[in-house]
Amino acid sequence: MPTALPPDYSDRVYAGVLGKLIGVYLGRPIEGWSYRDVLSKIGLVNYYVHDRRGVELIVTDDDISGTFAFLRALDDHPHAGRQLTAEQVGQTWLNYIIDNKTILWWGGMGLSTEHTAFIRLQDGIAAPRSGSAELNGRLVAEQIGAQIFIDGWAMVAPGDPDLAVSLARRAASVSHDGEAILAAQVVAAMEAQAFVERDLNKLFDVGVSYIPKTSIIYRVIDDLRAFRAKTDDWQRAMTEVVEPNYGYDKYGGNCHVVPNHALIALALLWGDDDFQKSLMIANTCGWDTDCNSGNVGCLMGIKNGLAGIEAGPDWRGPVAERLYLPTADAGGCMTDAANVALAVENAGRRLAGRAPREPKDGARFHFSFPGSVQGFVPDKRWDAHGTTTVSNDAGRLAITYHKLALGRVARATTATFSPPEKLKVADAYKLICSPTLNPGQRMTSTVQADPQNDRPALLQLFLRHYDGADALVQVAGPSVELMPGDTHDMAWTIPQTGGQPIAEVGFEIRATGGASGAVYVDRLHWTGAPTVTLTRPQDGGTAWTRAWAEGVSSAGYWVPDYQYRVTQNRGRGLHMYGTRDWTDYTVATTVLPVLATAVGLAARVQGMRRYYALLLTTNADRRVVQLVKMRDVQTVLSEAPADWALGERGYAMSLTVQGTKITGTLDGQQVLTATDAVEPLKGGGIAIVIEEGRAHAGPIEVTALSQ
Numbered sequence: 001m002p003t004a005l006p007p008d009y010s011d012r013v014y015a016g017v018l019g020k021l022i023g024v025y026l027g028r029p030i031e032g033w034s035y036r037d038v039l040s041k042i043g044l045v046n047y048y049v050h051d052r053r054g055v056e057l058i059v060t061d062d063d064i065s066g067t068f069a070f071l072r073a074l075d076d077h078p079h080a081g082r083q084l085t086a087e088q089v090g091q092t093w094l095n096y097i098i099d100n101k102t103i104l105w106w107g108g109m110g111l112s113t114e115h116t117a118f119i120r121l122q123d124g125i126a127a128p129r130s131g132s133a134e135l136n137g138r139l140v141a142e143q144i145g146a147q148i149f150i151d152g153w154a155m156v157a158p159g160d161p162d163l164a165v166s167l168a169r170r171a172a173s174v175s176h177d178g179e180a181i182l183a184a185q186v187v188a189a190m191e192a193q194a195f196v197e198r199d200l201n202k203l204f205d206v207g208v209s210y211i212p213k214t215s216i217i218y219r220v221i222d223d224l225r226a227f228r229a230k231t232d233d234w235q236r237a238m239t240e241v242v243e244p245n246y247g248y249d250k251y252g253g254n255c256h257v258v259p260n261h262a263l264i265a266l267a268l269l270w271g272d273d274d275f276q277k278s279l280m281i282a283n284t285c286g287w288d289t290d291c292n293s294g295n296v297g298c299l300m301g302i303k304n305g306l307a308g309i310e311a312g313p314d315w316r317g318p319v320a321e322r323l324y325l326p327t328a329d330a331g332g333c334m335t336d337a338a339n340v341a342l343a344v345e346n347a348g349r350r351l352a353g354r355a356p357r358e359p360k361d362g363a364r365f366h367f368s369f370p371g372s373v374q375g376f377v378p379d380k381r382w383d384a385h386g387t388t389t390v391s392n393d394a395g396r397l398a399i400t401y402h403k404l405a406l407g408r409v410a411r412a413t414t415a416t417f418s419p420p421e422k423l424k425v426a427d428a429y430k431l432i433c434s435p436t437l438n439p440g441q442r443m444t445s446t447v448q449a450d451p452q453n454d455r456p457a458l459l460q461l462f463l464r465h466y467d468g469a470d471a472l473v474q475v476a477g478p479s480v481e482l483m484p485g486d487t488h489d490m491a492w493t494i495p496q497t498g499g500q501p502i503a504e505v506g507f508e509i510r511a512t513g514g515a516s517g518a519v520y521v522d523r524l525h526w527t528g529a530p531t532v533t534l535t536r537p538q539d540g541g542t543a544w545t546r547a548w549a550e551g552v553s554s555a556g557y558w559v560p561d562y563q564y565r566v567t568q569n570r571g572r573g574l575h576m577y578g579t580r581d582w583t584d585y586t587v588a589t590t591v592l593p594v595l596a597t598a599v600g601l602a603a604r605v606q607g608m609r610r611y612y613a614l615l616l617t618t619n620a621d622r623r624v625v626q627l628v629k630m631r632d633v634q635t636v637l638s639e640a641p642a643d644w645a646l647g648e649r650g651y652a653m654s655l656t657v658q659g660t661k662i663t664g665t666l667d668g669q670q671v672l673t674a675t676d677a678v679e680p681l682k683g684g685g686i687a688i689v690i691e692e693g694r695a696h697a698g699p700i701e702v703t704a705l706s707q
Helices: 009-030 035-041 062-070 086-096 113-122 151-155 161-172 179-193 200-208 216-228 234-246 257-270 275-284 289-310 337-351 543-547
Strands: 322-324 334-336 388-393 396-404 410-415 442-449 457-466 472-482 487-493 502-510 515-527 532-534 549-551 554-556 564-577 585-595 598-605 610-619 622-631 633-641 651-658 661-666 669-675 685-697 700-704
Touching: 009 062, 009 151, 009 275, 009 289, 009 337, 035 234, 035 275, 062 086, 062 151, 062 289, 062 322, 062 337, 086 113, 086 161, 151 161, 151 179, 151 289, 151 337, 161 179, 179 200, 179 216, 179 257, 179 289, 200 216, 200 257, 216 234, 216 257, 234 257, 257 275, 257 289, 275 289, 322 337, 334 337, 388 410, 396 410, 396 502, 442 457, 442 472, 457 487, 457 515, 472 487, 502 515, 564 598, 585 598, 598 651, 610 651, 610 661, 610 685, 622 661, 622 669, 633 669, 685 700
Parallel strands: none
Antiparallel strands: 322 334, 388 396, 396 515, 410 502, 442 487, 442 515, 457 472, 457 502, 532 700, 549 564, 554 564, 564 685, 585 651, 585 685, 585 700, 598 610, 598 685, 610 622, 622 633, 651 661, 661 669
16 A cells, blocks of 8 residues: 655655755865864855865765665665665675775774675674674764764655654664664654654654664653753853753764764754755854754755745855765766755665656756756856856746857857866775766757747767866857747767767857847766776876776776776676666677686666676686676576686677576677566666786777667
8 A cells, every 4th residue: 555645745855855964065165173173264154165164065975875876775675675784784785895095094994884784794693783882882883974964864855754664764874873873763754754754852852762762872862852941052051051061072082973963962952944054054063064953954855845044145156956976876976956855765665565756758967956957057168258147937947148259159068077177186085986877879859949939059969078188178069049938859879989978968049139038958868888998098098097986996997908997806806887767778898807706798777786697716626607687696697618717818808798598709700698587777877807816908988779
């Protein structure tokens, strides 16, 4: 029986995701500061302070990537549903985390709680034991990470705090225990109930009903609620309640949950139900500002919706919904709040027994959420003349232009790969991504000129890819002259770029005589596998090397006779490229096994532990070629003898995935075929596979099949 969902569920999830992003971006530049440091150096944090700190606004951050990556456990274990287990969430960690590179703060065993838990998982210790205080000690187990990753579990359980708390507890136990799990349960319960309850005190009542009255987290909230009845002064609450009783001097480790949960409660209790004031308090109080501010922003976004976010300053404009999700599913890194919110919403809809929502036939850019621009911004890098504004008009991207003339054009772009400023920036959390747009793919778009435009406008699609100097080169696509009120469907098969990754796609508008007006983009879409050669570009550069997710111990890109060198010290590693929407294609290359237990080529790669692969390996001391399926555990689909040797020559390998059929060739001969009809992997990128050794490979040919 389907479960009822709030009528505004979609928009509330979107507001929650936006609130999370805004909170994280607001707090990140002052993360770890004390209350007094913030007051003396910044003052009250009423708006973004990244520019005052000389840092970027849009950054990679574990609060964002962990929250939305670990929620994929619901998609990856669809039969589990509401009974999703801690062990299955732990398997999701192992699939999407690249050791020492993605999602987590890699502080080391016993210092980073999440790193400690990940090592346990790698060692075969399943959740929840992987995060237990019994194994890791209470101090390590009670740090903040469970709380910062928890928002998604609440957003898939609108109005159902029982479910939210149950899911949150199991997810949190992968890495945490004790008071850390209790804090996560409180946040999850309050956020889930916030879909149907506006009274903050009632939300606190719901939150604490799920934890023991003897717990520290319960006492923190109780003390602050009692103090709130005495004073409207939040700074007194900080100096008279939190600092003397729940500060870092009382609760040690790298970042304990108790002090920071206290600041979340303080910000909500004294925030006067106002998005800006609540975030101001959460950030001005200091300590783990991005984490606390992210939780507060998400809860306030859910509770008060978009109207609450928009009641203050322009929080949304500078962000433009942009976010990075660096995981082993590298093609999912470059994304936006609308697509993330849609994924969260559809996970919630499945749990409620309802069909997923697919705006505009599943278009990648659908602009269907109120105010959504999905990362599109005026092109200030190439055109800083102020001719362009970007907004949303009734579920369409509105590109408004002013006084166009010779030499003055309007451009709006969105990123499809790492922007130039990120190539050389060493963020605390690495930006690991593959381009979402590749040569050979077919792009389509529906556009319309405003009926009130004062004259015709020439609209053109374009892309920008990197060159040998790691600069961007613009490539013009198809164009159309739009008369006022005209609607037009555009299509473009993406041209080859010589191996250079595509960084941006956009729209350019040209007109004469001081023309002003607007063009609306109803949708923009591309999908399916590309037809492309992945190799070192003739003009060189380094951007192409950043297009790979290096799930190996080390990788090199300047190898004689080959383009890629991969090394794996222990276990199996994958050197990955591509996106989840690649479905039917052939991938082919030549592989030289220098030293390896197994080496080969993978397709439909969805992370470190989900893919099909054609492998040269050994079985009972016999050299064989295998066709395998990896879905958390490996299944051999087919096997044949193979006369291969280490270090002697390269072996031409190809792997074709079409529907449920998988075919492998070795040195031009079809050697293996299999049909996988039981929970097949339906899409994903490609990878070079290496197990305990070194291999060279390349160039790599990807050829799309009819889809």
